Amino acid sequence: MKKLSWIFSVTAACALLSCVTINIYFPAEEVRNAADRIVNEVWGEPNGQPAEPQPETKPAPDVGSWQRLLGPTTVYAAQDINVSTPEIRAIKEAMKERTRALQPLLQGGQVGVAADGLLAIRDLAGLDLRSRSQAKRLVGEENSDRLRLYQEIAQANDFPEKADEVKAVFADSWRQQAPSGWYLQDANGDWQPK
Secondary structure: HHHOOOOOOHHHHHHOOOOEEEEEOHHHHHHHHHHHHHHHHOOOOOOOOOOOOOOOOOOOOOHHHHHHHEEEEEEEEEOOOOOHHHHHHHHHHHHHHHHHHHHHHHHHHOOEOOOOEEEEEEOOOOOOHHHHHHHHHHHHHHHHHHHHHHHHHHHHOOOOOHHHHHHHHHHHHHHOOOOOOOOEEEOOOEEEEO
């Protein structure tokens, strides 16, 4: 009986000490850094505006060594964002090529950056029929590639269900890095030049 009690105690202690919780979180800061790099790559050099300071990440509070021995431990799995698959590279290249044709439309105010980070036709007045058709085609292709890019990034980093969160992070980056004079849509749907 004494031996059985001792085995039970040792087993319970081992089970308690081996409890580890692994939290896989959405790596928003890493995605933001990747988004900023991709937007700079697609649109070219930053527009000369100072970069906004990145919020500091606070380390998890340190628990005393006796608590680490007696209780479960939480481990946070950091993730290095992969944005270099063949699919992602191909999408970025297509977007870079398209940027040359989109820039006059963005600078002229015919196309703007919508609240969700996608491009939107703002006002086609003053464009001939052919230019209007081209603007609509370019915006459609760009938006399609942006959505594919977000899905590919989420897929490549093993969080395919988080493509909408990737899109939200990219939306902020597209809007923040838009040059002065480009039109941005606010949450109410109103357009304002940056």
